[in-house]
Amino acid sequence: MKPLQSLRGMVDLLPGQTPFWQRIEATARDHFRRAAVEEIRTPLLEVTELFARGIGEATDVVGKEMYSFEDRGERHCTLRPEGTASVVRAAIQHGLVAQGPQRLWYGGPMFRYERPQAGRQRQFHQIGLEFLGHADPRSDVEAIAIAWDLLMDLGVGGLSLELNSLGSSDDRLRYRSDLVTWLEAHREDLDPDSQQRISTNPLRVLDSKNAQTQALLAGAPTLADALSDESRERFLRVRQGLEALAIPFRLNPRLVRGLDYYGHTAFEITSSQLGAQATVCGGGRYDGLVEQLGGPPTPAVGWALGMERLVLLLSQALQDESAEQRPTAAPDLYVVSRGVEGEAYAMRLARQCRHRPGEPLAVQVDLSGAGFDKQLKRARRSGARWALLLGDEEAANGTVRLMLLVAGGGGRRAEGGEIQMDRLLSETDFLALSIDQLDA
RNA sequence: GCGGGCGUCGCCAAGUGGUUAAGGCAGUGGCUUGUGGCGCCACCAUUCGGGGGUUCGAGUCCCCUCGCUCGCCCCA
Numbered sequence: 245m246k247p248l249q250s251l252r253g254m255v256d257l258l259p260g261q262t263p264f265w266q267r268i269e270a271t272a273r274d275h276f277r278r279a280a281v282e283e284i285r286t287p288l289l290e291v292t293e294l295f296a297r298g299i300g301e302a303t304d305v306v307g308k309e310m311y312s313f314e315d316r317g318e319r320h321c322t323l324r325p326e327g328t329a330s331v332v333r334a335a336i337q338h339g340l341v342a343q344g345p346q347r348l349w350y351g352g353p354m355f356r357y358e359r360p361q362a363g364r365q366r367q368f369h370q371i372g373l374e375f376l377g378h379a380d381p382r383s384d385v386e387a388i389a390i391a392w393d394l395l396m397d398l399g400v401g402g403l404s405l406e407l408n409s410l411g412s413s414d415d416r417l418r419y420r421s422d423l424v425t426w427l428e429a430h431r432e433d434l435d436p437d438s439q440q441r442i443s444t445n446p447l448r449v450l451d452s453k454n455a456q457t458q459a460l461l462a463g464a465p466t467l468a469d470a471l472s473d474e475s476r477e478r479f480l481r482v483r484q485g486l487e488a489l490a491i492p493f494r495l496n497p498r499l500v501r502g503l504d505y506y507g508h509t510a511f512e513i514t515s516s517q518l519g520a521q522a523t524v525c526g527g528g529r530y531d532g533l534v535e536q537l538g539g540p541p542t543p544a545v546g547w548a549l550g551m552e553r554l555v556l557l558l559s560q561a562l563q564d565e566s567a568e569q570r571p572t573a574a575p576d577l578y579v580v581s582r583g584v585e586g587e588a589y590a591m592r593l594a595r596q597c598r599h600r601p602g603e604p605l606a607v608q609v610d611l612s613g614a615g616f617d618k619q620l621k622r623a624r625r626s627g628a629r630w631a632l633l634l635g636d637e638e639a640a641n642g643t644v645r646l647m648l649l650v651a652g653g654g655g656r657r658a659e660g661g662e663i664q665m666d667r668l669l670s671e672t673d674f675l676a677l678s679i680d681q682l683d684a
Numbered sequence: 685g686c687g688g689g690c691g692u693c694g695c696c697a698a699g700u701g702g703u704u705a706a707g708g709c710a711g712u713g714g715c716u717u718g719u720g721g722c723g724c725c726a727c728c729a730u731u732c733g734g735g736g737g738u739u740c741g742a743g744u745c746c747c748c749u750c751g752c753u754c755g756c757c758c759c760a
Contacts, residue, residue, distance in 0.1 A: 249750095249751080252750090252751075252752095303758090304757075304758050304759080305758080305759075308685075308758095309758080309759090325759095326759090326760085354760085356758090356759080358757090358758070358759080359685080359686090359756095359757090360752085360753085361753075361754065361755070361756095362753080362754065362755090363760085364758090364759075364760085368759095368760070369760095370760060371760095372760090437756085437757075448758090453756085453757095501759095503759090512760090519754080519755090520754080520755060520756085521758095521759075521760080523759070523760055524760070525760070526759075526760055527760090547760090548760055549760060550759085550760030551760085552760085553760065554760090580718095580719090582717045582718060583717065583718085586717090586718090613717090614712095614713090614717090615714095615716060615717065615718080615719095616716090616717070616718050616719055616720095617716080617718090617719070617720080617722085619719095620719065620720060621720095621721090621722095624720085624721070631720095633718080633719065635717080635718060636717095636718095637718085645718095645719080647719080647720070649720095649721095
């Protein structure tokens with residue numbers, strides 16, 4: 245029988261990886277809690293129309309990247325390609341926006357049918373933040389600040405924040421026609437992709453990666469010049485807000501978001517260490533979306549960050565750190581036992597250690613029944629600080645032999661001592677014990 | 685959707701048309717039911733991602749396909 249495989253672009257996270265994910269998730273949770281942002285969870289599956297209307301029919305995401313199908317009730321369903329549309333839908337459906345401004349975050353898998361490459365999969369994971377009902381430029385600033393602080397706290401270096409204003413929808417409409425006029429006049433000098441985009445999505449020509457096109461664009465009308473006084477003032481206040489918080493940013497007049505719902509503030513946090521898919525976090529303002537999805541007119545701002553890309557950066561950043569600092573799931577205690585009485589004693593003791601008053605220990609019991617040296621070898625490899633050695637003798641007199649497994653000289657060395665069982669269970673600072681504090 | 689590179693054991697990896705597919709790590713069992721980063725012994729790919737073809741003979745050449753990977757597109 246042929247072994248089954250996961251679908252293309254669907255990735256398993258093995259135990260060696262999950263500690264990185266847990267660290268990011270825990271840090272994010274903590275930052276959201278401290279910023280009074282509440283969690284919302286929405287279904288992975290939504291009606292297709294939500295994304296078609298929310299993200300935009302003409303976008304690549306909707307046009308060719310969605311996992312869409314009909315369910316048994318002939319409903320048109322889509323595995324969510326992003327989180328914002330669902331959050332907005334849920335907020336409208338449950339009348340959240342009517343109850344005042346919402347500060348929400350979400351996390352979980354998203355699905356886009358794309359060709360996998362570095363930092364891009366078909367099932368990928370995002371953590372996102374959405375502020376609904378805030379129009380003040382300070383809400384843009386705070387949203388960005390939360391993302392920035394979170395990434396800084398994770399110790400991911402080499403990041404830069406790029407910022408732009410897309411203006412109001414009127415600004416963009418006006419600019420769009422100016423730009424199309426200009427692009428048509430220079431059609432011959434553009435790369436084929438960009439020529440194509442004049443009719444499909446002219447703003448995207450701005451962030452073309454073609455060097456010749458980029459050089460040519462120096463003479464094109466800029467979005468900044470097309471902004472109304474009001475939009476300009478708004479953008480200024482966002483920049484001043486970031487400066488006041490000492491968050492460094494770089495203005496990028498070419499920064500254009502791919503989803504239709506963005507306007508005014510648009511930003512990306514990118515890393516130089518990621519290859520082609522360099523954006524770790526992206527977001528901006530989307531004042532029209534709530535209304536477009538059938539809700540009351542509601543200003544909004546938000547962002548999403550890509551977990552896979554962040555994990556990539558985090559594991560790079562931690563490569564230089566010592567093994568001790570890297571996140572692992574190593575137990576505190578590895579229990580080695582032999583003999584009928586000893587093995588029973590081990591099971592009992594392990595359970596008691598896991599429920600120790602004050603300081604429960606993470607305990608792994610060796611269940612192999614192999615010889616002591618084999619079990620000890622595994623104890624060393626488990627990464628545990630201590631090994632407990634239990635046999636019938638210890639079971640009989642209520643002692644345990646304790647072995648310190650310390651790092652050093654390229655491996656883990658063990659030094660032994662003895663400790664009474666009640667002390668093992670009551671010692672308040674067990675994990676900090678050193679070998680000479682043992683009973684024998 | 686388009687282009688480049690690559691697929692030999694869980695991981696790393698030799699092999700480039702000739703008979704039985706190196707080796708290392710990990711794993712399992714033993715020497716050894718009782719002690720320390722060991723050591724020794726044994727086991728661990730009827731088969732080289734899959735399918736066709738060329739050939740007396742294919743892991744090695746050709747075609748298709750699947751997958752991985754990097755880039756384009758796009759995006760987080």
